[in-house]
Amino acid sequence: MATLTNGQVDAVVHGGAASTNGLVNGISHTHSPASCATIPMKDHDAIKLFIGQIPRNLDEKDLRPLFEEFGKIYELTVLKDRFTGMHKGCAFLTYCARESALKAQTALHEQKTLPGMNRPIQVKPADSESRGEDRKLFVGMLNKQQCEDDVRRLFESFGSIEECTILRGPDGNSKGCAFVKYSTHAEAQAAISTLHGSQTMPGASSSLVVKFADTDKERTIRRMQQMAGQMGIFNPMALQFGAYGAYAQVQQQAALMASVGQGGYLSPMAAFAAAQMQHMATINGLPGAPMTPTSGGSTPPGITAPTVTSIPSPISVNGFTGLPPPQANGQPPAEAMFTNGIHPYPAQSPTAADPLQQAYAGVQQYAAFPAAYGQISQAFPQPPPIIPQQQREGPEGCNLFIYHLPQEFGDGELMQMFLPFGNVISSKVFVDRATNQSKCFGFVSFDNPGSAQAAIQSMNGFQIGMKRLKVQLKRPKDANRPY
DNA sequence: TGCCATT
Numbered sequence: 001m002a003t004l005t006n007g008q009v010d011a012v013v014h015g016g017a018a019s020t021n022g023l024v025n026g027i028s029h030t031h032s033p034a035s036c037a038t039i040p041m042k043d044h045d046a047i048k049l050f051i052g053q054i055p056r057n058l059d060e061k062d063l064r065p066l067f068e069e070f071g072k073i074y075e076l077t078v079l080k081d082r083f084t085g086m087h088k089g090c091a092f093l094t095y096c097a098r099e100s101a102l103k104a105q106t107a108l109h110e111q112k113t114l115p116g117m118n119r120p121i122q123v124k125p126a127d128s129e130s131r132g133e134d135r136k137l138f139v140g141m142l143n144k145q146q147c148e149d150d151v152r153r154l155f156e157s158f159g160s161i162e163e164c165t166i167l168r169g170p171d172g173n174s175k176g177c178a179f180v181k182y183s184t185h186a187e188a189q190a191a192i193s194t195l196h197g198s199q200t201m202p203g204a205s206s207s208l209v210v211k212f213a214d215t216d217k218e219r220t221i222r223r224m225q226q227m228a229g230q231m232g233i234f235n236p237m238a239l240q241f242g243a244y245g246a247y248a249q250v251q252q253q254a255a256l257m258a259s260v261g262q263g264g265y266l267s268p269m270a271a272f273a274a275a276q277m278q279h280m281a282t283i284n285g286l287p288g289a290p291m292t293p294t295s296g297g298s299t300p301p302g303i304t305a306p307t308v309t310s311i312p313s314p315i316s317v318n319g320f321t322g323l324p325p326p327q328a329n330g331q332p333p334a335e336a337m338f339t340n341g342i343h344p345y346p347a348q349s350p351t352a353a354d355p356l357q358q359a360y361a362g363v364q365q366y367a368a369f370p371a372a373y374g375q376i377s378q379a380f381p382q383p384p385p386i387i388p389q390q391q392r393e394g395p396e397g398c399n400l401f402i403y404h405l406p407q408e409f410g411d412g413e414l415m416q417m418f419l420p421f422g423n424v425i426s427s428k429v430f431v432d433r434a435t436n437q438s439k440c441f442g443f444v445s446f447d448n449p450g451s452a453q454a455a456i457q458s459m460n461g462f463q464i465g466m467k468r469l470k471v472q473l474k475r476p477k478d479a480n481r482p483y
Numbered sequence: 484t485g486c487c488a489t490t
Binding site: 392393399401402403404426428430431432433439440441442443445466467470472474475477 | 484485486487488489490
């Protein structure tokens with residue numbers, strides 16, 4: 001049986017030195033008490049419980065007595081952060097007997113509050129038990145004053161609500177978002193159709209967001225993306241790598257979008273992006289095998305961009321393609337990578353650290369970006385002749401103003417970012433002349449207004465690290481000048 | 484975070 005492997009699993013204390021893996025299949029589920037006492041076994045229909053609102057100073061051995069009174073425990077695992085080992089305030093619990101789980105849920109769920117917690121303990125089947133994700137909604141842009149009952153009232157007409165939870169910060173204040181789980185996918189879909197964007201709550205910055213909650217995969221991607229954002233800002237390697245780090249985040253975002261709606265493995269693009277993340281995470285140096293090192297500029301292999309200029313860092317984006325390889329050459333499927341240090345997020349998100357991200361994801365129109373990159377990918381064998389011209393400005397309606405560029409982006413990176421949308425005839429990042437630092441804004445000009453509009457559609461609001469690009473038509477020169 | 488082809 002697949003069990004979480006992070007953290008210590010002290011599931012087998014009763015069994016002495018017995019093996020730690022679950023030898024449960026194929027053996028009769030009518031366990032006798034005697035056998036359970038020596039080799040832990042569980043019913044074939046045992047329920048894995050999610051335990052929430054656990055004080056972080058309690059570990060498995062502290063929790064065990066609390067739950068043992070409802071039956072013999074097959075496995076109890078406190079969830080820990082993959083990287084820091086930090087207690088996440090929740091656990092998974094499986095009893096040998098299904099009946100014990102039901103008893104514990106009835107007796108404990110929301111029935112008592114453990115010391116130091118401001119919300120009652122949660123004891124309920126883990127999301128992994130119910131395939132809950134296709135009927136679980138993320139609701140964003142709520143009024144922070146709205147409580148569970150308010151949200152229930154808003155959603156109850158679409159079906160039967162199994163679960164409704166407002167996400168709250170440590171102080172107990174609402175984060176302005178919630179999870180709502182229906183009993184069926186159709187009910188959830190109906191709620192999305194009617195409620196998403198239907199109204200703006202007082203005090204909310206945008207209209208109500210109603211979307212399916214992230215799957216594990218999406219959450220993993222998001223998590224990596226956030227990590228990349230942190231590294232882009234705090235990791236001195238980012239300086240060495242120039243735009244590499246920041247650009248990888250663009251990839252990341254593209255991957256996230258590309259992976260939405262695909263079952264099974266992540267797309268090659270997502271795999272590629274995840275591989276990039278691994279490079280960053282391990283700080284191994286320059287990108288490895290799948291990427292073809294180039295010798296001079298920042299030009300990605302396969303894209304002919306002869307006059308990409310002025311990449312400040314000596315290493316900068318050399319060897320970084322900026323785009324996935326034409327085929328998924330030797331790319332391991334995502335699952336393979338996950339066994340190599342990066343694991344899917346646990347089946348249930350205890351605190352949902354990224355409600356804002358989810359909310360924004362619902363607000364935005366992500367679709368066009370991967371589409372554009374898809375076209376470019378297919379064009380790899382015969383790359384379009386993209387020859388930037390000398391002129392700085394295109395015709396009216398072709399010139400974009402871009403704000404919130406990553407600090408390390410130069411003209412070249414800016415151009416690469418907008419190449420998928422058309423012929424870029426110039427790209428310019430503004431640099432402070434005293435410090436030589438980017439002012440984080442710049443201009444991109446296309447040779448036609450359609451490309452400019454496509455770029456706005458896809459890239460405005462696009463998240464890179466902690467920032468979101470602002471992409472607008474450049475103000476005409478005579479704006480605000482009536483004469 | 485902070486706003487339009489720079490000195």
